[in-house]
Amino acid sequence: MDHSSPRPERPPLDGLDTVCVVARHASFSAAAEALGLTHGAVSRRVAAVEAWLGLRLFERHGRGVRPTPDGQRFLARVEAAFRLIDDAADRWRPRRGPEVVRISVVPGFAKLWLFGRLAALEQGVPPLRIEIAVEGRNADVERGEVDLAVRYGAGGWRNVAVAKLLPERLYPVAHPDLARRLGSAPEALLQASLLHDSDATGWRAWFAACGIALKPRLQDRRFEDYTVVLAAAGAGLGVALARAPFSDRAVQDNGLVRVGEQEVPNPLAYHLLTRPGEARPAAGVLADRMMALASRT
Incomplete structure (x- = not known):
């Protein structure tokens, strides 16, 4: 007599890979392109996993999606399981x-x-x-x-x-026309928009080295991508901080010139x-x- 217990029901395995790809790309459409599937096929696979779990894995966010709190916990375990499979394959497969x-x-x-x-x-x-x-x-x-x-x-x-x-060193750069108008005095830079990404930590460090406490200002501009910061400076929208040597080529490509001689270590890296x-x-x-x-x- 077979006393073995029945094998527990597994989730749809193709769906598990799909939900991981959706989470990675934060988009059903981008996941469909990456997997070579239709948007509808991706949606059905995600729905199958959600039905098996009995909870939602994603919520809409802007033009894409992001994992729900339950989805984050579940996806972390699935990714860890896939990692174990990958490691086993790396070890045993020629x-x-x-x-x-x-x-x-x-x-x-x-x-x-x-x-x-x-x-x-x-x-x-x-x-x-x-x-x-x-x-x-x-x-x-x-x-x-x-x-x-x-x-x-x-x-x-x-x-x-x-x-x-x-590690990086910071110094201001701007379009040549704006640089000529501002001159080299640190105080003069406050007449222009200061351009930065994520936050103004770099600018605060640079002005602090000049003896100036920088406060939040409405005329400054924030961009999430540092390459956009340099492009905005190249268009004459304000003054950016070069992050040498990381940004040396991009500073040159955007036609930017140095403003003044003050240079400080970047507290970020x-x-x-x-x-x-x-x-x-x-x-x-x-x-x-x-x-x-x-x-x-």
């Missing part, structure tokens, strides 16, 4: 080509640093194939959503290993985030290559 490493980066870093160095990072022994997720959100490195991530800030991210990748202790060997190889290239930037 190698047939470059090992894939997934990295999450913000748009400015991708455009100004990573894309131009991608070939150098993939070449060598062992060869790598780097899958890049260009996104503003913080991908979950600890749970294996990606192998590595590059984030901009002061550091201090928890539950991950953090290494400063690109790009950092490389990896999983502590149990990171995949290929992720360690990519991290070492990125650190080596950054040291020569």
